[in-house]
Amino acid sequence: MAAATIAVPDFSLSPRVDQVGIEERAARFTKRSIKKETKINGLLLTLNMIDLTTLEGKDSEGKVKQMCYKAKHLLDIYPGLPTVAAVCVYPSMVKTAKKAVEGSGVKVASVATGFPSGQAPHKVKIADTKFAVAQGADEVDMVISRGKFLEGEYNFVFDEIASIKEACGDTRLKVILETGELVTFDKVRKASDIAMYAGADFIKTSTGKVTPAATMPVTLVMLEAIRDFYYKTGKMIGMKPAGGISKSKLALHYLVMLNEILGEEWMNNKWFRFGASSLANDVLMQLMKEKTGVYQGRDYFSLD
Amino acid sequence: MARNNTLKLKFDSARKYAPAPESRSAAKIKDQYELFINGKFEKPLGKKYFDTINPATEEKLSRIAEANEADVDKAVKAARSAFGVWSKMVPKERGKYIFRIARMVQERARELAIVETLDGGKPIRESRDFDIPVVGNHFFYYAGWADKLEYAFPNRNVQPLGVAGQIIPWNFPLLMAAWKIAPALATGNTVVLKPAETTPLTALLLAEIIQEADLPPGVVNIITGAGATGAAIVNHPDINKIAFTGSTDVGKIIQRAIAGTGKKATLELGGKAANIIFDDAPIDQAVEGVINGIFFNQGHVCCAGSRLYVQESVYKEVVRKLKDRLETLIVGDPMDKNTDIGAINSKQQLDQINKYLKIGVKEGAEMYQSSVDLPKKGFFCRPTIFTNVAQSNRISQEEIFGPVLTIQTFRTDDEVIEKANNTPYGLSAGVWTDKGSKIFNMTIKLRAGVVWANTFNQFDPTSPFGGYKESGYGREGGLHGLGAYVTLSNVV
Numbered sequence: 093m094a095a096a097t098i099a100v101p102d103f104s105l106s107p108r109v110d111q112v113g114i115e116e117r118a119a120r121f122t123k124r125s126i127k128k129e130t131k132i133n134g135l136l137l138t139l140n141m142i143d144l145t146t147l148e149g150k151d152s153e154g155k156v157k158q159m160c161y162k163a164k165h166l167l168d169i170y171p172g173l174p175t176v177a178a179v180c181v182y183p184s185m186v187k188t189a190k191k192a193v194e195g196s197g198v199k200v201a202s203v204a205t206g207f208p209s210g211q212a213p214h215k216v217k218i219a220d221t222k223f224a225v226a227q228g229a230d231e232v233d234m235v236i237s238r239g240k241f242l243e244g245e246y247n248f249v250f251d252e253i254a255s256i257k258e259a260c261g262d263t264r265l266k267v268i269l270e271t272g273e274l275v276t277f278d279k280v281r282k283a284s285d286i287a288m289y290a291g292a293d294f295i296k297t298s299t300g301k302v303t304p305a306a307t308m309p310v311t312l313v314m315l316e317a318i319r320d321f322y323y324k325t326g327k328m329i330g331m332k333p334a335g336g337i338s339k340s341k342l343a344l345h346y347l348v349m350l351n352e353i354l355g356e357e358w359m360n361n362k363w364f365r366f367g368a369s370s371l372a373n374d375v376l377m378q379l380m381k382e383k384t385g386v387y388q389g390r391d392y393f394s395l396d
Numbered sequence: 397m398a399r400n401n402t403l404k405l406k407f408d409s410a411r412k413y414a415p416a417p418e419s420r421s422a423a424k425i426k427d428q429y430e431l432f433i434n435g436k437f438e439k440p441l442g443k444k445y446f447d448t449i450n451p452a453t454e455e456k457l458s459r460i461a462e463a464n465e466a467d468v469d470k471a472v473k474a475a476r477s478a479f480g481v482w483s484k485m486v487p488k489e490r491g492k493y494i495f496r497i498a499r500m501v502q503e504r505a506r507e508l509a510i511v512e513t514l515d516g517g518k519p520i521r522e523s524r525d526f527d528i529p530v531v532g533n534h535f536f537y538y539a540g541w542a543d544k545l546e547y548a549f550p551n552r553n554v555q556p557l558g559v560a561g562q563i564i565p566w567n568f569p570l571l572m573a574a575w576k577i578a579p580a581l582a583t584g585n586t587v588v589l590k591p592a593e594t595t596p597l598t599a600l601l602l603a604e605i606i607q608e609a610d611l612p613p614g615v616v617n618i619i620t621g622a623g624a625t626g627a628a629i630v631n632h633p634d635i636n637k638i639a640f641t642g643s644t645d646v647g648k649i650i651q652r653a654i655a656g657t658g659k660k661a662t663l664e665l666g667g668k669a670a671n672i673i674f675d676d677a678p679i680d681q682a683v684e685g686v687i688n689g690i691f692f693n694q695g696h697v698c699c700a701g702s703r704l705y706v707q708e709s710v711y712k713e714v715v716r717k718l719k720d721r722l723e724t725l726i727v728g729d730p731m732d733k734n735t736d737i738g739a740i741n742s743k744q745q746l747d748q749i750n751k752y753l754k755i756g757v758k759e760g761a762e763m764y765q766s767s768v769d770l771p772k773k774g775f776f777c778r779p780t781i782f783t784n785v786a787q788s789n790r791i792s793q794e795e796i797f798g799p800v801l802t803i804q805t806f807r808t809d810d811e812v813i814e815k816a817n818n819t820p821y822g823l824s825a826g827v828w829t830d831k832g833s834k835i836f837n838m839t840i841k842l843r844a845g846v847v848w849a850n851t852f853n854q855f856d857p858t859s860p861f862g863g864y865k866e867s868g869y870g871r872e873g874g875l876h877g878l879g880a881y882v883t884l885s886n887v888v
Contacts (some may be wrong), residue, residue, distance in 0.1 A: 107678065107679055107680070108677075109677045109678050109680075109681070110678040111849065112851060113681025113682075113684060113685065114852070116684075117680075117684050123521055123525070123733070124733075125413075125416035125733035126413060126414075127413075127414045127416045129412040129414050130412075130414040131414070224849070322403065322405075346401075351409055355405040355406040356408060356409040356410075
């Protein structure tokens with residue numbers, strides 16, 4: 093089914109979100125008490141959903157290679173651990189990363205379209221995307237033009253996403269809304285709708301460069317948008333909260349929320365990712381605690 | 397590709413969390429409890445006891461003393477003699493005692509929450525996060541008023557009424573005790589309180605707290621028993637005020653009994669609240685509000701939003717989302733921290749709910765229940781919604797007091813106002829819309845004591861609560877709550 097056969101709605105009519113209500117609902121998920129086998133399964137699933145990320149000006153091939161090794165070997169003394177879902181890098185590092193994770197099943201995601209600001213000419217954004225794809229990226233994480241969105245130029249934002257999707261071809265496209273710059277839940281909801289109807293395979297909260305990054309209420313707004321889109325079109329869309337999730341307990345709260353909003357079909361790394369760099373080690377620490385009964389110091393877990 | 401209407405999200409895993417039970421051993425329940433009269437625990441003169449059980453397991457928790465007329469008389473006499481001391485005490489000192497009770501409730505919060513859940517069947521999440529914290533807040537709030545009554549009623553001479561007889565229900569046992577006792581004490585009255593016979597334990601723990609707080613003997617007396625004990629309180633000649641929360645039927649009996657006696661009364665009775673969703677509402681939050689409005693405390697809430705009115709243009713979407721949400725509600729062991737809906741309070745109440753489910757089906761309404769498995773023992777009911785309901789159906793007119801929601805549609809604002817007001821009750825209502833002006837239009841025209849906008853079941857000690865019509869009269873909470881326990885005269 094092509095996106096073209098889905099009727100595009102009037103985005104000015106996107107559902108409204110009540111701030112107090114959404115925050116209360118998000119807080120309710122944190123009341124679930126996750127114990128024993130549910131906790132261990134949740135922690136293993138969390139590891140398997142992580143997009144291990146390095147997006148810095150000082151990224152080098154050496155840094156990327158080391159991170160890729162970690163992606164494949166999270167903690168070798170713990171048998172049976174999954175790998176992370178993907179490594180997430182700049183386009184210039186895709187080739188290096190691709191080679192480093194070869195054969196492991198770990199995917200390579202590349203940010204593109206003038207990440208993180210998105211303030212680049214259209215041609216450059218297309219070229220940036222095509223370069224990442226040509227280098228072998230399995231997934232592209234684009235940013236929307238927040239300035240245009242806030243100006244009310246929704247058609248511009250829609251067309252831009254659609255053209256990037258076209259440039260991606262079969263490569264899965266994650267659309268970063270940068271919710272910290274959209275500020276209100278109403279705008280997050282509207283941007284989610286635009287991104288999904290324009291062809292996003294995933295919607296993602298943040299670049300990690302703006303505070304606040306992912307929060308539970310913002311993620312909940314996006315999950316509810318995904319649910320409504322699914323009901324209208326039958327098409328599943330993935331979700332990726334990114335930035336600010338560094339503790340296992342918080343990751344488990346997110347999984348509870350996913351489980352109770354979208355259900356079990358979304359509970360895998362095809363449809364849900366955590367964009368995080370420090371989360372993996374906290375999860376590993378908790379898993380070792382469950383196994384041995386005692387916490388180990390941070391230095392027992394490799395940095396990257 | 398599946399078509400829209402057949403698409404279904406799968407939530408089988410959403411109810412399968414590993415057990416996370418609260419520890420029962422954190423609370424001690426004695427084998428037997430006596431009557432708390434004049435600062436001491438005393439055996440009942442009739443030597444009779446009754447059992448209180450855990451509705452989730454049907455196991456006996458404890459033996460409770462049954463107060464007869466002579467016990468009631470003893471309690472009222474104790475309260476009367478304490479009234480002299482308490483009403484003349486420097487108000488600031490009175491406040492200190494109430495502050496002390498508030499702090500002790502907070503210190504023993506975990507224990508109180510566990511006992512509330514064991515005795516009443518409500519989920520531990522609610523007794524821990526709602527009931528007990530609000531109990532503490534209530535005592536704190538009214539403690540603050542004790543020495544400020546002349547500011548509450550400026551230029552008036554404020555006098556307490558005397559001895560208050562207070563009879564409370566089983567749905568929020570300790571919270572209702574706090575609602576009754578705190579304002580009575582702050583204004584200088586003394587109290588004889590009777591908790592419901594199915595949920596006496598937390599009130600008796602409160603008696604222990606009051607004893608430990610060293611309140612002058614007789615200021616608060618807590619006596620246990622069933623309807624006959626309550627009748628003895630209502631009919632006792634030396635009682636100045638009756639405060640009752642419970643069913644409309646009993647409320648009417650009380651009103652008849654005290655007619656012509658000069659006793660004052662506040663009655664907080666039944667309800668059949670309308671919850672109204674307009675098509676411009678934030679639908680997902682409205683759906684969540686409806687869920688909390690009717691399934692909070694198994695629907696044993698007098699202000700529960702039991703009648704849902706949905707504007708026709710969003711009806712299908714709302715019903716689909718309600719059904720989705722119903723599937724993720726965990727029904728079961730109230731002591732498990734993940735339980736959303738606990739046990740129905742008693743066999744009698746479960747029978748009552750089941751009777752209405754049958755009536756609903758017979759009336760032609762469409763019943764939908766979640767697919768959750770219920771525990772084999774104990775009193776449980778699946779969360780239930782009825783669609784295809786008419787205003788003339790009994791299930792949409794009579795108070796069911798259980799996890800049962802009826803859904804009707806409407807087209808215009810005027811129509812829904814008329815339908816919402818078309819009930820003998822008038823305790824609460826809810827309005828869901830993104831438009832501020834519509835909220836104000838509705839709140840003016842809905843005849844209900846509390847109207848919530850884009851939220852439901854919010855309670856605060858500073859906010860008055862009470863009903864219209866058969867939902868009772870008088871207000872509890874806030875400044876208004878003080879007014880129910882004082883006589884005012886002009887300062888000369």
